[in-house]
Amino acid sequence: MDESGVRFPVGPQMQSKKFQRRIEDFGCENCGAKVKGNGYTDHCPVCLWGKHVDVNPGDRAAGCGGMMRPVNVFKKDGRYMIEYVCVNCRYKFRVKAAADDNFEAIIKISRKIQK
Numbered sequence: 001m002d003e004s005g006v007r008f009p010v011g012p013q014m015q016s017k018k019f020q021r022r023i024e025d026f027g028c029e030n031c032g033a034k035v036k037g038n039g040y041t042d043h044c045p046v047c048l049w050g051k052h053v054d055v056n057p058g059d060r061a062a063g064c065g066g067m068m069r070p071v072n073v074f075k076k077d078g079r080y081m082i083e084y085v086c087v088n089c090r091y092k093f094r095v096k097a098a099a100d101d102n103f104e105a106i107i108k109i110s111r112k113i114q115k
């Protein structure tokens with residue numbers, strides 16, 4: 001299925017000071033996938049790697065820019081959570097897995113942990 005035409009409606013009324021939502025597309029620096037940002041995208045849905053840019057989700061205030069390696073996957077309230085460690089500054093970070101994340105990649109990480 002081609003979802004390239006899917007756009008999320010955005011308007012100035014969606015802006016909030018508490019939660020900064022930014023719509024941005026980015027190229028994954030780990031696997032090279034082109035990721036279509038929806039404003040909540042904080043990691044690559046293909047390889048699950050992220051980038052250390054946020055202090056709080058979406059604020060882009062970290063100023064580190066190191067790659068965030070997915071090191072752990074666990075289930076919380078029926079949802080997968082991914083735990084990251086920044087390869088640059090070793091900052092630890094956990095996020096909810098997104099609905100369009102590559103499930104195989106999630107399983108791969110959880111298998112690695114069990115060994």
Ligand SMILES: [Zn+2]
Nearest residue numbers: 028031044047
């Ligand atoms: Zn990737």
Ligand SMILES: [Zn+2]
Nearest residue numbers: 052064086089
């Ligand atoms: Zn970092």
